[in-house]
Amino acid sequence: MTEKSDIVLDVKNLKTVFFTNSGLFKAVDDVSFTVKRGETLAIVGESGCGKSVTALSLLRLVPDPPGRIVGGSVTLEGTDLLTLDEAAMRAIRGNRISMIFQEPMTSLNPVMRIGDQIVEAVRLHRNLSAKEAHDIAVEMLRLVRIPEPARRAGEYPHQLSGGMRQRAMIAMALACRPALLIADEPTTALDVTIQAQILALILDLQKELGTGLVLITHDLGVVAQTAQRVIVMYAGKKVEEASVEALFAAPKHPYTRGLMASIPAVPASGVPAQARLNEIPGTVPSLVRLPTGCAFAPRCKLAIKRCQEEYPPLADWGGGHLAACWRAAEVAEVA
Amino acid sequence: MFAYLVRRLFLMLVTLFGISIVIFFLLRIVPGNIVDILFAAAGYVDPADKVNLEKELGIDQPLVVQYLHWIGGFLRGDFGYSYVSEKPALQEILPRIPITARLAGLALLFSASIGIPLGVISAVKQGTKLDYALRVFSLSGLSLPSFWLGLLILTASVAMFGQMPIFNPNPQTWLEAFATYAVPAAAVGFRSAALTMRITRSSMLEVLRQDYIRTARAKGASDAAVNYHHALKNAILPVITVIGIEAAFLIGGLIVTETVFNIPGVARFLVEAIRWRDYPIVQNLVMFIAIVVVFANFTVDMLYAVFDPRIRFTD
Numbered sequence: 001m002t003e004k005s006d007i008v009l010d011v012k013n014l015k016t017v018f019f020t021n022s023g024l025f026k027a028v029d030d031v032s033f034t035v036k037r038g039e040t041l042a043i044v045g046e047s048g049c050g051k052s053v054t055a056l057s058l059l060r061l062v063p064d065p066p067g068r069i070v071g072g073s074v075t076l077e078g079t080d081l082l083t084l085d086e087a088a089m090r091a092i093r094g095n096r097i098s099m100i101f102q103e104p105m106t107s108l109n110p111v112m113r114i115g116d117q118i119v120e121a122v123r124l125h126r127n128l129s130a131k132e133a134h135d136i137a138v139e140m141l142r143l144v145r146i147p148e149p150a151r152r153a154g155e156y157p158h159q160l161s162g163g164m165r166q167r168a169m170i171a172m173a174l175a176c177r178p179a180l181l182i183a184d185e186p187t188t189a190l191d192v193t194i195q196a197q198i199l200a201l202i203l204d205l206q207k208e209l210g211t212g213l214v215l216i217t218h219d220l221g222v223v224a225q226t227a228q229r230v231i232v233m234y235a236g237k238k239v240e241e242a243s244v245e246a247l248f249a250a251p252k253h254p255y256t257r258g259l260m261a262s263i264p265a266v267p268a269s270g271v272p273a274q275a276r277l278n279e280i281p282g283t284v285p286s287l288v289r290l291p292t293g294c295a296f297a298p299r300c301k302l303a304i305k306r307c308q309e310e311y312p313p314l315a316d317w318g319g320g321h322l323a324a325c326w327r328a329a330e331v332a333e334v335a
Numbered sequence: 336m337f338a339y340l341v342r343r344l345f346l347m348l349v350t351l352f353g354i355s356i357v358i359f360f361l362l363r364i365v366p367g368n369i370v371d372i373l374f375a376a377a378g379y380v381d382p383a384d385k386v387n388l389e390k391e392l393g394i395d396q397p398l399v400v401q402y403l404h405w406i407g408g409f410l411r412g413d414f415g416y417s418y419v420s421e422k423p424a425l426q427e428i429l430p431r432i433p434i435t436a437r438l439a440g441l442a443l444l445f446s447a448s449i450g451i452p453l454g455v456i457s458a459v460k461q462g463t464k465l466d467y468a469l470r471v472f473s474l475s476g477l478s479l480p481s482f483w484l485g486l487l488i489l490t491a492s493v494a495m496f497g498q499m500p501i502f503n504p505n506p507q508t509w510l511e512a513f514a515t516y517a518v519p520a521a522a523v524g525f526r527s528a529a530l531t532m533r534i535t536r537s538s539m540l541e542v543l544r545q546d547y548i549r550t551a552r553a554k555g556a557s558d559a560a561v562n563y564h565h566a567l568k569n570a571i572l573p574v575i576t577v578i579g580i581e582a583a584f585l586i587g588g589l590i591v592t593e594t595v596f597n598i599p600g601v602a603r604f605l606v607e608a609i610r611w612r613d614y615p616i617v618q619n620l621v622m623f624i625a626i627v628v629v630f631a632n633f634t635v636d637m638l639y640a641v642f643d644p645r646i647r648f649t650d
Contacts (some may be wrong), residue, residue, distance in 0.1 A: 061552055094554035101553075106546040111568050111643055119556045156644040172554070 008077060008179045008212035009035040009058070009097075016050075016057045016072035018287075025287035029236040035180060035212040040225035042215045043245075044259065048284045050059045050236040051216045058214070059099055060089055077179055078081065095125040098173040100202075102185040104165035107224070108157040110253040114141070115153025118172045125176045138173035144201060163194035167201065174205055181213040187222070198228060220263055224248060229320075232256045234282060235295035239315070242321040252323030254300045254331055255280070294325070302327045339648040343636075347629050355409075358618055359402050364607075368394055369418040369612045391417060394614070396518035405618055419608070424615045427603065429622065435593070435600035437512075439585050441520035445576060446527030451567075453528075454535025454574075459562055461540060469532065476529025482591035485522040502598045517565045519596040523588040527581040530571065534577045540569035545569070571642055577634035583628040 016028040025289055028050045035041045041050045056062045058070050060081060071214045074081045081089060098121075099105040111116060118137035118271035122128060128136070134153070144167040157165055166186060172324060183202060187195035203226055206213050213225060222232055223244065230247050232240040232255065240253040251257045260281035282299040290298060297307040306326050325331065344624065367375075374380050389395040408415055414424040447572050457469040492499045500519075504511035542548065543566055551565040586602060593603035601620060608616035639646045 059553055061549060088555060092554045092555070093552070094556075099553045101546060101550060103546050107550045107552065109547040109565055109569070110645060112565075120551075120556065124555045158645050169550075172550075 003070065006036045006244045007034050008037050009214070011058070011072065012073040012075070013045070013072035014054065014057055014069070014074065015052050016062055016069045018067045020066055020288070023288040026236050026290075029056055030072075031231075031233070032072075033231050033241065035214060037179070037212055038206065038210045039229070040206065040215055040227045042217060042223040042230045043060050043233060043235035044220060044230055044256075046218060046284055048258075048287075049233045051218075051233055052184055053236075054233070055099065055184050055214065055216055058180075058182060059093055059097060061093075061099075064200065081153040091125065091247075094121050094173075094178075096174045096178050097180045097182070098176070098178045099182040099184065100166070100169050100173050100186045103189050104162050104169055105189065106125070107169055108165055111153055113156055114160065114168050117328055118153075118168070119176050120230060121172050121175045136175060137171070140175050141168065143174075143205065143296055144171045145169070146171070162190055163198065164189055164199055166190060170198075170202060174209065177209055178211060180214065181206065182214045182216070184216045185218070186215075188217075188219075202226075220259055231261070235290060235297065236287060236320075237324065239325070240321075240323045241298070241314075242323075243319070246321045248317060252304050252321065252328040252331055253296075253325045254327070256323075258299075258333055274302060302330060302331075336648055343633065344405055344635070347633060350629055351622070351625055355406055355622060356402070358621045358625075359405065360398070362612070362614060363398060365609075365612070367606070367612060369614075370394070372612060383612055385645060390508065395648060405615075409619065409622060413640030414619045415614050417608075418613045419611050419616075424619050427604070427616060428620055431599060431601040431604050432623075434598060435589060435602055437516050437581070438520050438589060438593070438598065441516050442527065442585055442588075443578065443582060445521055445524035446531045446581065449524075450531025451535050454475075454532040455539055455562055457532065457536045458539035458543060459558075462548040470536075472527040473532045476525045477533075479525065481504075481523045481526055481588040482595050484525060485519065485592050485595035488522055502596065504599070511640060519592050519598060522596075523585065525591040526583065526588065526643060530577060530581060531574060535570065535574050538573045542566045542570040550578070572639060575635055575638050575642070579631055581632045586624055586628075 003036060011034070012032045014028050014031045015026065017024055017026050023321055031050075031054060035042060043054060045051050053062060053067070058074055058076075058081070060069065062069060069082060072082070076092065079092075081092065081097075084092070107139040108114070112120075115137045118132065118140055122133040122136050123130070128135070138149045138153050141152055146152050146164060146167050152160070152164070152168075159167075159170065170186075181202075186202065187198050190198060199222065202213070202215075203212070215222070217223060227244050228239065229243050231238050232247075232253060234255050240247070240251065240256050242252070247256065248260070251260060258278075261278040262280060280299055284290065285295055287300065291308065292309055292310040293306070294300070294303070296313055299301040300307065304327065310326075312326045313323045314324045315328065316322055319330065338458055368389070369392070373388075374385055386395070393401065395406075395419075405415070414428075416422065417424050417427050420427060451471055457473075460466045486499075489499045503511060503515045536640050539562075543562075547567055547607050548561060549568075551561045556565070584585045589600065589602035590606055592598075593600045595605065601624075605617065607613075607622065640648060
């Protein structure tokens, strides 16, 4: 196994809850994972499964109220971020750990020049003059392959296309060479043609800078192209974790199975296209009224009585392949 | 941009022309003229004297002729003579302008420097006791008429200090000048401050939900930087609009405040001139005020482009 010093991020038993009018719900419930230097970990799941809250919890940016991190630890380069005071946390955000958001159209400040927004990120964490920081900003824009970076630095977000803005976001996130980058659905809002470019860019820069990457997505296609390891989340819990190869070869959780089955396959020539896409019946349950047993049981074809009564523990199926399902052994057979 | 400016300027001229017609004819609709008032006070009316005086003042002529006479003079810079003091209207109006301008400027300064920070605080602390306290405070500002607040201040200062603030026409130091204007400016600016605060608060609440605020936090920016640098810059446009409109409303508030505090500014002077049907003073003064208001609005529109790079005035 790899040495411990290679681990950039170590999340243990993270719990984030939201206090709402309709009750308390656990958006992130007992989630653990690690990310190594230069590694890509994908977090996969449907909308509302807790992916984004997990990401925001790592940066301690969950809006409070209503949200609060109530347990666990987030250890980045040996420091537990959850024990830091706000000032110390600010020194880490954007510096050792940074984040790219889903919506490039709205994630940049519309009344600040692109260059200035990067300069701000740099000067918050490096003791540099405005001129030096500006040079770094232009250099970062060049690094994310924005043409004419010096001119673009003087422009406002509305003068850039969506893809350009996401490039600028990446430049800003990487300006301080963080140890960990979190990308929350970085390509979801972009045109399909741009998506591949942006992903390739993120991966190139990750390799170049040796950054650990947490990639949040609902797109298993993206996962297959980019990640080394995957965790699948459902209703705030980690239900499966595996290497990409193991996960795609033999998923152990019916939910993962369902996600894979719902990817439309391109029909081979001569073969009639599938009439209807496979879907997972039902929707993610309300997190306020979760069933006592497995949260996926009501939607699961394999569910037995035990699934409704007892929550299955994460069991190791060898080689770090974890799955929380009573019937994990049968999943492969049924499919 | 140039074409826009030309069009804007033309529209401003049309607006001012409309105002000149409205003020001229409204004044004529009000029953009685200066001659009626003078003769009523005298108690004896010789119709011949009255006709002579009306002829002398030129108010016996058809309204259209009177209007053209006035507006022609206005455009040439000839503002006529006050019916009451018989001095040139300009000489009556000009010395009073700085007094009212200082009062209005200070009132706007109060409203911006109190309203904007309190609005930001109220939005950032949304739902807390501080927020509720500030909202009650602003509601009281909106509900108190400035003249009543002025009277309360006067009554309170008499009760507490045995005297009331008296207008000092020749303040020797900056401090004295500030003391002279601060109390009435606060009385008239309280309402604007309250309104500014409410607009700032709601505008800030809108902006604080935006994705780029989260981005700023993710960069490691401090709360102060996020609230004032990132959020306020985006939230300021509606606030500027309101302050611009308030600048016009302020004139109304100043009329009563100048009366209550006995300050010899243009606003109180205007009321007296209306009472005497002193047409040259009223007409010209209202036109001055209209020009100021129209230019204030124009400035606000131009400020939009300064604060928001997405706004560019094109044709």
